Amino acid sequence: MTSGPSRMWFVGVAAALALAAPISGQEQPAETGTRLPDQQTAETLGYLPDATMRMTVPVNIEGQGPYRFVVDTGAERTVISRELARELDLREGRTAIVHSMTEVSRIATVIIPGLTIGTRTVNDIHAPALSRSDLGASGMLGVDSLQRQRVIFDFGRQEMTISPSARREERWPEGEIVVRGRRHFGRLVLVDAAVDGQRVWVIVDTGSQISVANTALRNALRRRGRLGETRPVELLSITGGRLDAEYAIARRIRIGGVDIERLPIAFADVHPFRQLQLMDRPALLLGMDALQLFDRVSVDFARRKVRVLLDDSSVFERAPRMAGTLPGIRVGS
Numbered sequence: 145m146t147s148g149p150s151r152m153w154f155v156g157v158a159a160a161l162a163l164a165a166p167i168s169g170q171e172q173p174a175e176t177g178t179r180l181p182d183q184q185t186a187e188t189l190g191y192l193p194d195a196t197m198r199m200t201v202p203v204n205i206e207g208q209g210p211y212r213f214v215v216d217t218g219a220e221r222t223v224i225s226r227e228l229a230r231e232l233d234l235r236e237g238r239t240a241i242v243h244s245m246t247e248v249s250r251i252a253t254v255i256i257p258g259l260t261i262g263t264r265t266v267n268d269i270h271a272p273a274l275s276r277s278d279l280g281a282s283g284m285l286g287v288d289s290l291q292r293q294r295v296i297f298d299f300g301r302q303e304m305t306i307s308p309s310a311r312r313e314e315r316w317p318e319g320e321i322v323v324r325g326r327r328h329f330g331r332l333v334l335v336d337a338a339v340d341g342q343r344v345w346v347i348v349d350t351g352s353q354i355s356v357a358n359t360a361l362r363n364a365l366r367r368r369g370r371l372g373e374t375r376p377v378e379l380l381s382i383t384g385g386r387l388d389a390e391y392a393i394a395r396r397i398r399i400g401g402v403d404i405e406r407l408p409i410a411f412a413d414v415h416p417f418r419q420l421q422l423m424d425r426p427a428l429l430l431g432m433d434a435l436q437l438f439d440r441v442s443v444d445f446a447r448r449k450v451r452v453l454l455d456d457s458s459v460f461e462r463a464p465r466m467a468g469t470l471p472g473i474r475v476g477s
Contacts, residue, residue: 186307188262198353198432199297199304200281204260205232211282215304215350222259222269224283225276229254237270248415261285278384294444297350299436309446316440319454323400329420332445337399337428339409340370344426346399347416348443348450352431355409356389361426362411370395377410387412397434402452404434 190201202210211228224234237253256269276282294313296305325334334346339357342364356379365371374390381387389412397404409428417423435441442451 186305188303188305190303205256206258213283213285214281215285221286222271224271224273225279226273227276228282229273240272242272292446296442298440300439309444316453321401321452323450325448339394339397340365342426344428346428346430349429349431354433355431356414356429357409357411358417358427359413360424364426407434
């Protein structure tokens with residue numbers, strides 16, 4: 145007897161929560177989301193992993209809180225749960241078009257008068273209001289100025305640092321690997337990568353629980369006889385959408401000079417691949433299941449590069465188990 149599909153919850157990737165202009169006849173809000181500081185300063189926030197390994201940081205709304213918001217570097221706007229919006233009695237905003245992993249939806253927004261992250265407050269945010277059960281948190285923290293920013297995730301210290309790309313990079317201990325990328329529809333894509341020998345474009349995603357690849361990669365691996373056993377899985381998006389997919393264990397994912405071994409990958413043509421015109425080219429959205437294997441990850445959008453720091457003492461402590469495997473990392477040959 146074959147068991148039914150398991151479920152994997154995810155938020156999305158670069159472009160997974162891209163909000164288009166408001167519906168015809170409505171004006172664009174003056175404040176479209178959480179803007180990062182453009183001074184030559186760095187902001188470091190402590191974070192806590194949620195049940196699905198995503199990073200959450202504390203925010204305050206009009207002096208109330210803190211509330212845990214998921215960090216998603218690919219989201220263009222901050223999102224709040226309907227339940228918290230009702231609790232805070234936030235007034236209604238304009239309707240917006242939301243592109244999630246599974247669908248395009250018209251979503252009502254609420255106006256957050258003031259949202260404080262660390263020492264910085266952003267006013268008058270028009271935030272889509274979604275179900276807490278779909279979000280998996282009180283909200284999701286979006287950013288809209290990453291093209292000029294460097295974001296560092298320190299998984300050992302559970303900290304996230306945001307600073308301008310023009311600021312001098314912090315020196316890391318021995319073990320740093322640098323991977324160069326390119327711009328593709330405004331997104332940072334790593335092209336020096338392969339999955340089990342098949343060249344692939346990789347997009348780093350901090351908002352997704354798992355790594356997701358498109359059908360083009362699955363078909364290429366199958367033609368080469370390199371696709372392992374697949375199992376059904378159901379993917380859930382923040383808008384409540386569901387998508388049937390399948391997953392398999394990738395024996396070796398090479399990114400620059402680093403190998404990630406025995407990592408589960410879900411295969412589905414999710415909406416971001418269509419937005420980025422990557423339906424016909426093998427592509428992979430690298431999620432938190434892979435990123436958390438490193439000690440630190442730095443994503444520099446302006447300089448088109450990603451730095452990763454290996455720490456053998458912490459890799460296997462944070463590695464998730466699935467289907468009897470334990471993912472790991474080694475420096476590639």
